[in-house]
Amino acid sequence: MNTDPNRWGIIYNPKAGTRKVQKRWKEIKEYIESKQVAFDYVQSEGFGTVEVLARAYASEGYRIIVVVGGDGALNDAINGILTSSAEQISDIAIGIIPNGIGNDFARYWDLNLDYKEAVDWIINNRRKKIDVGYCSYYDAHKHERRYFLNALNIGLGARIVKITDQTKRFWGVKFLSYLASLFLLFFEHKLYRVHLKINDEHVRGRVMTVCVGNASGYGQTPSAVPYNGWLDVSVIYRPEPLQILSGLWMLIQGRILNHKMVKSYRTKMVRVYKARNAAVDVDGRIIPSHYPLEVGIQSEAITLIIPN
Structure with missing residues (x-):
């Protein structure tokens, strides 16, 4: 001890x-x-x-x-x-x-x-108390809860993680695997039928990806702050091929929320009733996607040592 x-x-x-x-x-x-x-x-x-x-x-x-x-x-x-x-x-x-x-x-x-x-x-x-997101789910055996600092992704974001893990075995280098997965997904253009409840709104339809961010979410939730007690949500609907290119450019510039195929929310709870065939990742870790999922936030749950 x-x-x-x-x-x-x-x-x-x-x-x-x-x-x-x-x-x-x-x-x-x-x-x-x-x-x-x-x-x-x-x-x-x-x-x-x-x-x-x-x-x-x-x-x-x-x-x-x-x-x-x-x-x-x-x-x-x-x-x-x-x-x-x-x-x-x-x-x-x-x-x-x-x-x-x-x-x-x-x-x-x-x-x-x-x-x-x-x-x-x-x-x-120098210390600061920060929020922690969580995802509660059933793994086919028991109820589990996984915590996250950055973001939870459903659909495209999780697919990138999944393909990166698979291609990493061949490329050996994670960065090359990540680029390869982006290249494959650009041509795949896969959509997922989802049913979410965010605040009091039911969100239904075919989407490319959903990001629930406690922080920046690799640029998908650029306004999220991990110490305000809220989660930011970005829902990206079906874009055309040229809109994908403009969306990637806006993502790099931190302006993805301005894209016309993106709808954003701020909430304390997201219920995911359905996301057919969509992978789910929490901070880059793939988790079992047995629905429904409950995604929420615990305010000031952990202490972080931050820069001067």
Whole structure:
């Protein structure tokens, strides 16, 4: 049991990106040691182990848990902490050292790949309570709840994650796999028949994708703020081929909400009654899509160490 509230529990996720990224840990560790920070560290050994390690750190009394990884590792860590046996989860602070390609949540806080800046900010220990989204669902055996910091995607966004995971085996590099999946989906142009309830409105029809964002959602919910107690929702309807190109350009520029095929909402709860044949992902993790789903928010559920 750790009794030092200033001792860091570090989780290093070596599978968060390319080989070059994996080599950074030695430099990161040496820099932390040069700052005379007391810490323990463990390395994840594959899918799901970050969640187990974070749960163990929280249950063993660590009050500063640092994740060296991307969005997927951070999501696993949050789920581990929130399902731990720690007496005061609100006392646990999460530090992020971005490591990999998928660092959308870190970028929201202006955390870049400069690990020295990230370490210095964690040492400074400026804290902010933030909201956490959740998705409650039935996995065909029992009821589950998965938490997220960034976004939940139904349809296109989740398909990109799914195809990226499949093509990564061939390309070896996640970024190339991501580009390949976008290329395939551009020509696939698949639509999904959905039935959602957002606030008091029932949303029915054929859509390309739905994004429920606690933060930027990879540009799909650019106005979302992870500390205002609300979720932002973007529903993208059927665009024509040229509208897809303009939509991608507007997505890159952070103006996707201005696209005429996008309808946006702000809510505290989304009920998904149906999304036929649509994959669902939570912060890049595919979850079983047994409907209905309930997507909601827990205000100020976790503490994050943020930049100066």
